[in-house]
Amino acid sequence: MTSPAPVLDLAAIRADFPLLGERVNGHPLVYLDSGATSQKPQAVIDAEVAFLTRSNSAVHRGAHTLAAEATELFEDARATVAGFVGAQPEQLVWTSGATAGLNLVAYAIGNASAGRGAPASARFALAPGDEIVVTETEHHANLIPWQELAARTGAVLRHIPVRDDGTLDTDAAATLIGDRTRIVAFPHVSNVLGIVNPVGDLVALAQGVGALTVLDACQSAPHLPLDLPSLGVDLAVFSGHKMLGPYAIGGLYGRSEVLEALPPFLTGGSMITTVTLDEAQYLPPPQRFEAGTQPVSQAIGLAAAVRYLDAAGMAAVHAHEKALEARMGEGLRAIPGIRLLGDATEVERVGLWAFDVAGVHAHDVGQFLDARGVAVRVGHHCAQPLHRRFGLTASVRASAALYNTPEDVDTFLDALSGVRAFFGAGS
Amino acid sequence: MTSPAPVLDLAAIRADFPLLGERVNGHPLVYLDSGATSQKPQAVIDAEVAFLTRSNSAVHRGAHTLAAEATELFEDARATVAGFVGAQPEQLVWTSGATAGLNLVAYAIGNASAGRGAPASARFALAPGDEIVVTETEHHANLIPWQELAARTGAVLRHIPVRDDGTLDTDAAATLIGDRTRIVAFPHVSNVLGIVNPVGDLVALAQGVGALTVLDACQSAPHLPLDLPSLGVDLAVFSGHKMLGPYAIGGLYGRSEVLEALPPFLTGGSMITTVTLDEAQYLPPPQRFEAGTQPVSQAIGLAAAVRYLDAAGMAAVHAHEKALEARMGEGLRAIPGIRLLGDATEVERVGLWAFDVAGVHAHDVGQFLDARGVAVRVGHHCAQPLHRRFGLTASVRASAALYNTPEDVDTFLDALSGVRAFFGAGS
Amino acid sequence: MSGLESLYQELILDHSKRPQGRGLADEEGRNATSHQRNPICGDEITLRVRVGDDGAVRDVTWEGAGCSISQASASMLAALVAEEDGMPRAEASALIDGFREALRSRGELPLDEEVFGDAAALSGVSKFTARVKCAMLAWVAFEDALART
Amino acid sequence: MSGLESLYQELILDHSKRPQGRGLADEEGRNATSHQRNPICGDEITLRVRVGDDGAVRDVTWEGAGCSISQASASMLAALVAEEDGMPRAEASALIDGFREALRSRGELPLDEEVFGDAAALSGVSKFTARVKCAMLAWVAFEDALART
């Protein structure tokens, strides 16, 4: 007898998110833009407010009671968030978000290439002709930092192509990733395609040539049970605001020996041991990477967010979102003139679909849906190369989170089915 | 007839700060650690909560109603905060804090030195032997980024010494700043000495040799009326959490022609025009410097904070804090065994004093005061070189903000007067 | 859906489906071309103005891809210029300024049909701040191209 | 001020004013030195252990600057080692582990005076999480120095 899949108490969950009760343009809000940013449960807001009104004080810097309390809450938050992704507290560096985390890694490698942090960091140094491999599906945040790093070091940027069905061309990857490859950076889940990429295969290819792996876990952390150490990646990033947490906070996970060897990126207070006017010595990770006053209340808010997700259960969250994704996919395929991006079958997915509507510009689709209270994202979703690959400049994306209902999906589909007629784009 | 100096309604102000009503170790809290981080008025907390519960959505990225609303609130916040420092909205770049702002500048110059952003950015490029001038009073945040930039580019770091009385040695500065000087970075107010530095003199010296000026306004923005354009500096930074605002947000001000010529630092979404797999084109400032999801609710919180300060009136805030500073200075001079750091007379000051207690370690002083509910900061305050200059490794710092009362100062002084006896350090 | 219909007036949908001035004229006589993009949604336009020896604007042609608002706005602009036999530069500048002001007014300043012709139907856009850029795209290109002649 | 007095017990203030083991012994025989800093408050210690041919710890001497807790803790450690005529390494390791565990216990595990001697007076520190590092400094140096012999 297998135990039944855990289910979410949707009514209770929705009641925890004050914004979901809003009305937009005379209709109840149907929020299907969680891929851009999620809504926050009251527990997250309360945790931050409680900190600010009762314990607020500088952390790691004071001896007074408030400061000691704040430091404890801050470090407890680190342990909680690290635990959520299967990591040890010292393997979690606070960042201001995924973009900052990816820039941290790229700049730290740039610094290693300039000889900073040697000898420990020498293994990361890039030389002209060394290769950095990304994918054609990248969010700009996991693309441009590598372009810039390549431009500064003379390294060459290469890309794993995406197949017509949205899956990564792993055959091409096996050819691309070779002796010159030093870094392989890729998304766990693309924010346009929603497909869970074969992390294990890519990690194996990278490890085979001794390349560093960097995982963009922005679109998986809010939706899947995540154990970063067991995925085997060297480094990974995620953003708090996409996983029910506050803005301006994110995490960089790193394998201990990688973090220990990496030179710092941002420099300033609280990341040093001894400073003279001419030079500074740096603390071990994670503090080495946390210069200046940290996002203290936000860390505490993010800890509340992952506790919320944990309480719901990530397996249940994933199962729920999978059902929403299936309902949405089916409905979309049934509407004439809709072309789904990345319609591969037999793949694991999160609850999002991006699509093109024949004869109607994405912006107009978005506006039309908005008039019915349905919030979706339109544009290139910070993935211009991927859109170009599919012959588009823009698409519409509907993305769900644990708080969405089947009715949300139906309202969206129902509204969408009227869009081509309204704009006179044929039935 | 001159109009009387505006005064603060202290009782009303204190009532706006929930944390100030807390008790610590059985005593009412006397919070004298605002130099590290300030407390937040209810209005700031409410502004963030209102945004998160009613308008939360991705900005600059969506066409739906919530997104448009969020974008407007976010850009209104920019205009408000820019106005607070006398700047235009497009001259204000959001950062995660002063440390991030200073690193942004140092790395952008490093990128210019690597040829990025040329030809416009060529004027910022550093060559071996070029000089960067800082002061001996720097917070590590305005020191280490320049050390690292120097190490990467071959530039040389030099420092304006501080006199025994805590004033900058402007005679030495006039000799130091010369033809090789490319950058002059200095604090408006040192976080240890509290003295308002002669910005005009330093800017004149720098402009005389065509050097870029970078002002660390962390400890002035919360305490003085500030008009950055009229100070004549090229770039300036401040931190939200020190000026009644949220954590994880700060501002970088730049003269328009400087920001326009500076290459980007962090790269990713929302700062580009066209991206191919191989390269990216960048937006004009301020967006060029704002990669990825921004600290949206925090920007809105910071706008509420500066509105709060504006309503109190920065002239009144300064006058109030000046009176607290005078009372504190007098009281400290009267306690045997206390040595004030930077006891220059006839200088403008903010409300903070750092000092050494003969025979008692700063940590023990802090603990002793904490037992009486008085929260001060002990340690090197992220200014090791300055402490070394004064023959110390640590000091005690009491720092006031607009919400402190003369009674706070008296409680602190009264508690402090017992510290040497308790630790048996003579009368 | 009154909000939607105030934005997408019949006239706008008509222009977006049957755009005027579409297809760039040859580069003959005094002409200048401007390329503009809206980085957020990826809309682009290439717009060409031709001016007579008297400096008056003779015609506006364009090529582009984008939402119905941006397409209609370009079409309406071309139609407005076509109505006159040579639009004086000063008039063109005044039109651009007036259009921008109205669109940024958040619904406060409607566009006068006498002055803006069909483009007056774009008044409703000013209440949709996220769409103002779409409507402005062709006009920014027009301004830029004029500055280059 | 009962909190304060539970932290700064008489014995602690005594040790900090008249520290034992202060002044580094010459580097003779089997010895090793460790330098440790607390980056937050700038406290530092240089601690030297000398071990006999049997591997037992013969003495601990140190130099350093810091708060009364860190100074007292170093002094108490030196005194504890001095009490025995050669402390077996295993005992030293067990002491370090026990001390660390007690200090991290947030007041749950008091230090046994039978085992830790005067250092047992440091039990109260464990309730002041910001000060635990001060008390640990000498013991971390001791552990590190031992590892180097």
Ligand SMILES: Cc1ncc(COP(=O)(O)O)c(C=O)c1O
């Ligand atoms: C003078 C000065 N500069 C820079 C900083 C760094 O600010 P933050 O830690 O908010 O980045 C501080 C505060 O710690 C400061 O007082």
Ligand SMILES: Cc1ncc(COP(=O)(O)O)c(C=O)c1O
């Ligand atoms: C796949 C992916 N990577 C990176 C990012 C960047 O995250 P952030 O904007 O929070 O820095 C996003 C979100 O926009 C994303 O979806």
